[in-house]
Amino acid sequence: MSAPGFRDRTAVAGVGYTPFSKNSGVSTLTLAARAVLAALEDAGLGPDDVDGLATHRVGDSAAPWLVASALGIREPSWYLDQFGGGSVSHSVVGQAALAVASGIARTVVCYRAINARSEFRMGGTGRAVPVSPEVQYQAPYGFFAPPQQYAMYARAHMLKYGTKEEHFGRLAVTQRANAVKNPRALMRDPITLDDYLSSRWIAEPFRLLDCCLETDGACALVVTTAERARDLRQPAVTISAAAWGGGDSFLSGGRADVTVTAAAELAPRLYAMAGVRPRDIDVAQIYDCFTYSVIVQLEDYGFCGKGEGGPFVADGHTSLDGDLPVNTHGGFLSEGYVHGINHIAEAVSQLRGQAGDRQVPGAEVALSTAQPGYILPATSALILRADR
Amino acid sequence: MRPVPDRDSAAWWEAVRRHELTVQVCDDCGTPRFPARAVCHRCRSFAWSWRPAAGTGRVVSWVVTHQVFAPAFAGAVPYTVVLVRLDDAEDCLMHGGFTGTPSADLPVRARFDDVGDDLTLVNWVPA
Numbered sequence: 001m002s003a004p005g006f007r008d009r010t011a012v013a014g015v016g017y018t019p020f021s022k023n024s025g026v027s028t029l030t031l032a033a034r035a036v037l038a039a040l041e042d043a044g045l046g047p048d049d050v051d052g053l054a055t056h057r058v059g060d061s062a063a064p065w066l067v068a069s070a071l072g073i074r075e076p077s078w079y080l081d082q083f084g085g086g087s088v089s090h091s092v093v094g095q096a097a098l099a100v101a102s103g104i105a106r107t108v109v110c111y112r113a114i115n116a117r118s119e120f121r122m123g124g125t126g127r128a129v130p131v132s133p134e135v136q137y138q139a140p141y142g143f144f145a146p147p148q149q150y151a152m153y154a155r156a157h158m159l160k161y162g163t164k165e166e167h168f169g170r171l172a173v174t175q176r177a178n179a180v181k182n183p184r185a186l187m188r189d190p191i192t193l194d195d196y197l198s199s200r201w202i203a204e205p206f207r208l209l210d211c212c213l214e215t216d217g218a219c220a221l222v223v224t225t226a227e228r229a230r231d232l233r234q235p236a237v238t239i240s241a242a243a244w245g246g247g248d249s250f251l252s253g254g255r256a257d258v259t260v261t262a263a264a265e266l267a268p269r270l271y272a273m274a275g276v277r278p279r280d281i282d283v284a285q286i287y288d289c290f291t292y293s294v295i296v297q298l299e300d301y302g303f304c305g306k307g308e309g310g311p312f313v314a315d316g317h318t319s320l321d322g323d324l325p326v327n328t329h330g331g332f333l334s335e336g337y338v339h340g341i342n343h344i345a346e347a348v349s350q351l352r353g354q355a356g357d358r359q360v361p362g363a364e365v366a367l368s369t370a371q372p373g374y375i376l377p378a379t380s381a382l383i384l385r386a387d388r
Numbered sequence: 389m390r391p392v393p394d395r396d397s398a399a400w401w402e403a404v405r406r407h408e409l410t411v412q413v414c415d416d417c418g419t420p421r422f423p424a425r426a427v428c429h430r431c432r433s434f435a436w437s438w439r440p441a442a443g444t445g446r447v448v449s450w451v452v453t454h455q456v457f458a459p460a461f462a463g464a465v466p467y468t469v470v471l472v473r474l475d476d477a478e479d480c481l482m483h484g485g486f487t488g489t490p491s492a493d494l495p496v497r498a499r500f501d502d503v504g505d506d507l508t509l510v511n512w513v514p515a
């Protein structure tokens with residue numbers, strides 16, 4: 001369970017972004033190249049220092065070998081081109097950390113670059129229905145888009161635990177309030193619970209304001225050894241734990257309680273690896289493709305009892321001034337959706353003490369999580385620590 | 389939007405075409421499974437049979453889709469899709485269309501709708 005040989009041996013030494021928009025006007029290769037260079041610059045490094053590249057994609061982005069050739073990185077000694085969407089977003093960084101911890105690579109840049117609004121919408125229209133054996137049993141009924149799939153599980157949670165639409169609404173309102181303090185966020189106008197309740201239906205019980213922002217943009221992270229990160233430009237943020245897992249179908253296979261996600265199985269392993277408990281987490285970036293995704297993960301990562309995620313949010317625990325600030329950048333709902341990696345980047349900013357008006361005072365330990373296993377039945381997560 | 393059966397599921401779709409709802413059952417340990425696949429997740433046996441299902445179940449959840457996610461469904465919105473737990477294969481959940489407003493644990497039964505010369509879909513109606 002524990003991995004003392006892994007804990008805090010590697011670090012995130014650089015963070016880079018492109019602007020987020022509805023139409024980048026450029027290729028995903030261009031986005032990737034810009035984000036990679038920005039992350040290296042942030043770390044005080046350059047392309048010649050890079051010997052590894054890692055990404056994930058679903059046929060919608062630039063492969064590592066393309067990015068390497070575009071940036072003149074002549075001989076990457078390690079690369080990862082992981083198939084998958086949000087579920088694997090955090091495992092990419094975990095695997096980069098493994099490569100660095102083992103000595104196979106010294107400086108790996110992880111990136112995700114997508115034109116998720118202008119070219120390849122996750123929500124359908126203009127893209128082929130995803131290839132998964134389970135799709136054939138759903139798509140003929142007009143059921144294949146992520147908001148539909150999540151809405152089904154959200155309603156099951158409402159029916160079983162009494163979770164209310166107002167709970168989803170409070171979460172959307174809270175995260176928007178954070179985005180108001182984030183210059184990078186796409187949506188910076190405050191919203192009220194009434195705004196939430198009057199937004200149009202997308203897939204009942206989800207409204208427009210339950211859904212994340214399909215976004216054009218890229219984000220990149222530099223992973224190197226903790227020792228080296230201490231000598232670089234920014235305060236080091238170490239990787240205390242990285243875990244990924246899951247794999248069962250929700251339609252059968254002993255996981256047919258659709259209100260529990262793969263995160264419930266992964267969480268104990270993750271906490272043990274980092275040597276922390278839920279109450280040690282100072283700030284959490286929790287995958288919010290939809291509002292409900294946060295509520296179920298608050299439960300499955302042990303911040304509240306099963307079924308209590310909705311009231312936990314409504315009571316203000318996840319607000320910036322609550323005891324567990326969540327999605328301090330506004331999350332995918334309000335900052336933008338780069339498929340997971342921008343949660344890790346925000347966690348790093350918080351642990352460096354560089355989050356500006358939305359800084360959580362004294363944040364030392366952060367959790368960042370991936371899609372909890374509802375669509376691709378797997379998940380991944382990281383625990384990061386300020387190195388001071 | 390037509391289903392795209394694979395080598396594991398083709399027989400399931402052929403049974404639906406005959407208006408039969410089946411569930412794959414492990415020959416060695418009896419565990420039912422869905423979606424169709426060649427190996428039992430419990431005992432790893434590759435021996436299985438198709439067992440007729442009662443075709444009844446309970447509504448676990450449902451979604452009413454308002455957004456047009458694909459042009460083929462532009463004329464259908466709003467429409468309801470239910471998630472049903474089969475009575476005789478408790479660990480198996482199936483999706484399907486539903487007319488009207490479902491409720492939690494509503495007893496339902498499968499209805500076979502021929503939607504073309506060569507395609508039948510399973511929808512659900514109150515039992």
Ligand SMILES: [Zn+2]
Pocket residue numbers: 414415416417418419428429430431432433
């Ligand atoms: Zn078996």
